[in-house]
Amino acid sequence: MTARFGYTLMTEQSGPRELVRYAVEAEAAGFDFEVSSDHFTPWLTSQGHSPHAWTMLGAAANATSTVELMTYVTCPTMRYHPAIVAQMSATLQLLSDGRFTLGLGSGENLNEHVIGEGWPSVQVRQLMLQEAIHIIRQLHTGELITWEGDYFRVDSARIWDVPEQGVPIAVAVSGDSSIDKFGDLADHLIAVQPAGDLITGWEQTHGAGSRKIGQMPISWDPDEKTAIERAHDQFRWFGGGWTVNADLPTPAGFEGASQFVRLDDIAEAMPCGPDLDKIAEGVQEYLEAGFTDVALVQVGDEAQARFLDEAARPLLERLRSL
Template sequence: MARFGYTLMTEQSGPRDLVRYAQAAEDAGFDFEVSSDHYSPWLVSQGHAPYAWSVLGAVAQATSRVELMTYVTCPTMRYHPAVVAQKAATMSLLSEGRFLLGVGSGENLNEHVVGDGWPAVATRQAMLQEAVEIIRELHTGELVTYDGEYFRVDSARVWDVPEGGVPIGVAVSGEESIERFAPLGDHMIAVQPEAKLVEGWDAAHDGASRKIGQIPISWDPDLETAVERAHDQFRWFGGGWAVNADLPTPAGFEAASQFVRTDDVAESIACGPDLDELAASVQPYLDAGFTDIAIVQVGDEQQDRFLAEVAEPLLERLRALS
């Protein structure tokens, strides 16, 4: 049976609210919780971008059952991979083994802030490969020196590591990235429900891994309000990863999405009060073979009510589908 998660959207909520939502999501019965890791929101109207790792540390203490995950961290520019290895190991220990490190090649929106430019996609993928190799080595708890094309690690050791290291999920988008990262990652992360991705990843893992996706919904008792909120907060969503990865600022996303209509958003994001319709929107991921699907409730203003009144009956419908 598929597992269903709740997304801690750092772009649309402040840190204290996120911790409260995490507690409520666990109480509502979600299986896991994922956190985005952004320096900026996509759109100014979202209005937030707290430090995900501080939030996750607090969430680890505020919850006791749900698995926690970054969805996803870029361990190549804002963060050196040696630092990510230490953070992930600490999170695993704080959560008593409930942490999965999700990594990806990043977005210009978040990574350009350190002033090192924005490499081409082939370079970003090669950097991510080195980063995962470094994190794996450091999670052995041994002394590590690494001299790669993009990163150097000099006599480093992560002193507090969980036994067996930290499981790593890697974001992939096609055949080349699967060929590169399937041998390095434990689990697959993808933003599109493509069966070919699942098949390619499973071929390298004999099917013994998780395939993790994410999908936004906009629940509200009023359909029009739900659609308007989705348009205001998530109209960037339709740009596609090839575009979204390269835009540098919220202003860039504003410009790129200025001609996206509310009808366009309503066609791509399930909106409104109909829980059967909201649940059915995950079907493409189930059909493609994904094992884990994280739900994003768009917008901050209805999170409390969504978690208190809607999450449990929605989860019943989702589990019935799977």
């Protein structure tokens, strides 16, 4: 399978109109696919944005023509009922003429606590996600569905506009336990670390034909110091790992948890500056681990236009030569 490279529409750092513009520019630059985060709240207040991902993706589907689109990721258990996710994803698949993949995960407290229902344990969150995927799958058949489960009820529901090709589902996994839970339910894998054992475990359960979709942050800028400072200002939350990131409830919590992250820590954690070969080296780790797709996250709204105009094309040439 030929490796494919994506661009991240990061809703936490850009407004909706800007994101649609970046979607168009990323398609023109040659990216194979585009993934969108789906947040109610930014990780840090310095990021300053959090528009509705699905509304933005509908506009992006209309503004683009060939690039694939994907949520990375939507939590279909609290802020959204799975029946609503089934309807939204079916509609977006139709609007995009079959270019959409539904990326799902068990969510973060940061986004889901806003509905006032508390934050379940990780074991419960994964069971909820399992049940939600079953509901989404059934509703995507276009049949009339009634569901009485442990966590959700669906009463005489039908998706009336269903794409003939269906909606592929990718699920975020982090280890053997989540692979066991979701390997048979999902079409594709999502993960944010270049862990080869994760890919091996997934393929033992799911076979080798599925996509394995990773994501890597970068802070490209002609000036390395500017790139590091921008990444520290807006992306230092990333260093806590998902065990921490899933449970903190507010940007203030992430401010506190990341207050001792140093500029040097950021420079070691992600490629910063103008060196495209350094970015390619980071992507190579994902490819060597067995990932088929890697989406890049360019840090900072103010850096997007210049990255897409000056760096994206030569970077993609390097990545496709790996």
